[in-house]
Amino acid sequence: MTVRWGVVGPGRIAEMVVRDFTHVPDAEVVAVASRSAERAGAFASRHGIGRTHTGYRAILDDPEVDVLYIATPHPQHRAVALAAIEAGKAIMVEKAFTVSSVATREIAAASRRTGVFAMEAMWTRFFPAVVRLRELLADGAIGEVRSVQADLGVRNLTDAGDRYLAPELGGGALFDLAVYPISFAQMVLGEPSVIAATGALGPTGVDLEESILLGWPDGRSAALQASLRCAMPGSARVIGTDGWIEVPPRFHHPDRIELHRHGAEPEEIVLPATGGGYAHEIAEVTARVAAGEQESPVMPLADTIAVQDVMAAVADQLGMIPEEGPATL
Numbered sequence: 197m198t199v200r201w202g203v204v205g206p207g208r209i210a211e212m213v214v215r216d217f218t219h220v221p222d223a224e225v226v227a228v229a230s231r232s233a234e235r236a237g238a239f240a241s242r243h244g245i246g247r248t249h250t251g252y253r254a255i256l257d258d259p260e261v262d263v264l265y266i267a268t269p270h271p272q273h274r275a276v277a278l279a280a281i282e283a284g285k286a287i288m289v290e291k292a293f294t295v296s297s298v299a300t301r302e303i304a305a306a307s308r309r310t311g312v313f314a315m316e317a318m319w320t321r322f323f324p325a326v327v328r329l330r331e332l333l334a335d336g337a338i339g340e341v342r343s344v345q346a347d348l349g350v351r352n353l354t355d356a357g358d359r360y361l362a363p364e365l366g367g368g369a370l371f372d373l374a375v376y377p378i379s380f381a382q383m384v385l386g387e388p389s390v391i392a393a394t395g396a397l398g399p400t401g402v403d404l405e406e407s408i409l410l411g412w413p414d415g416r417s418a419a420l421q422a423s424l425r426c427a428m429p430g431s432a433r434v435i436g437t438d439g440w441i442e443v444p445p446r447f448h449h450p451d452r453i454e455l456h457r458h459g460a461e462p463e464e465i466v467l468p469a470t471g472g473g474y475a476h477e478i479a480e481v482t483a484r485v486a487a488g489e490q491e492s493p494v495m496p497l498a499d500t501i502a503v504q505d506v507m508a509a510v511a512d513q514l515g516m517i518p519e520e521g522p523a524t525l
């Protein structure tokens with residue numbers, strides 16, 4: 197069975213993701229929706245996509261689309277995601293899933309109520325190197341896991357007209373970058389009970405940088421950083437009682453990990469990704485939708501909610517009030 201995909205919001209990331217469909221035999225992009233007929237047409241002809249829709253409502257009514265890849269800016273995810281679920285379309289929603297815990301819970305509730313598949317496009321979790329990391333942790337390769345360190349920083353303060361600094365487009369380091377260290381820590385350690393953040397807002401009112409300390413009742417912890425002001429290596433480390441695992445830069449799309457066991461030589465485990473790295477999440481969604489499942493066990497909605505709750509607490513502590521975008525379809 198071929199799972200038929202539609203793209204909503206043909207911007208920069210959509211441009212890269214659609215190229216990876218060539219690596220997933222059971223998936224095909226059959227339609228694209230843009231707010232502009234011209235942009236939809238140009239995207240379709242660049243990528244050999246058969247049908248175009250002007251406005252996002254039209255693709256919801258396309259009976260020949262099974263899954264929508266929602267690649268609009270984050271505050272613009274909610275309206276499309278909810279309408280898609282009501283229209284019976286499965287969804288893969290770019291990170292950050294939304295910009296509020298309320299919206300993320302609404303989408304998760306709609307998916308669970310209707311049985312329509314929904315997943316955050318947190319591509320990191322599907323990389324072969326990250327799959328191996330989870331296996332090693334589960335096998336006790338570094339003993340009891342006690343902490344996570346991760347950073348992601350990109351010097352990106354010059355694009356004043358772009359989404360990175362625009363509050364109405366979910367700008368700031370938190371939703372664009374910190375979502376990765378937070379999601380990585382949540383994957384390894386689960387949902388934290390303590391969230392403490394410090395950082396700085398820029399002139400447009402979005403955060404330019406933050407350091408986040410997460411804590412668990414048994415003393416486990418995570419120390420995370422993100423920045424739009426400073427370039428950072430983008431590395432991550434999981435530390436256990438018998439050693440540590442390094443995820444070298446950039447940890448959010450790694451091709452290797454390094455296992456450091458106490459008393460042993462370090463072991464490099466090289467596991468390249470397929471294509472641009474998006475093929476793995478596409479394959480996951482395609483397989484789950486073909487099987488009639490409602491969510492992915494690798495990136496379940498409960499994890500997306502836990503990550504969103506951390507981001508909400510960080511936003512609050514930094515003095516930001518992120519708002520979901522208007523329900524334009």
Ligand SMILES: NC(=O)C1=CN([C@@H]2O[C@H](COP(=O)(O)OP(=O)(O)OC[C@H]3O[C@@H](n4cnc5c(N)ncnc54)[C@H](OP(=O)(O)O)[C@@H]3O)[C@@H](O)[C@H]2O)C=CC1
Nearest residue numbers: 205206207208209230231235267268269270272290291292
């Ligand atoms: N997984 C990954 O590696 C990456 C993920 N992302 C995520 O993907 C999403 C999109 O990011 P990116 O592609 O960089 O963004 P872009 O601005 O390049 O593209 C977003 C697209 O969304 C559509 N859109 C809908 N409403 C709006 C609006 N109000 N303002 C602007 N555009 C709008 C536009 O398409 P149109 O008007 O034609 O419909 C636009 O081209 C974000 O959530 C981001 O976090 C981004 C980069 C990498």
Ligand SMILES: O=C1CO[C@H](CO)[C@@H](O)[C@@H]1O
Nearest residue numbers: 291348350372373446448
């Ligand atoms: O998700 C993304 C992939 O990583 C980039 C940083 O390296 C981000 O800017 C982008 O939004």
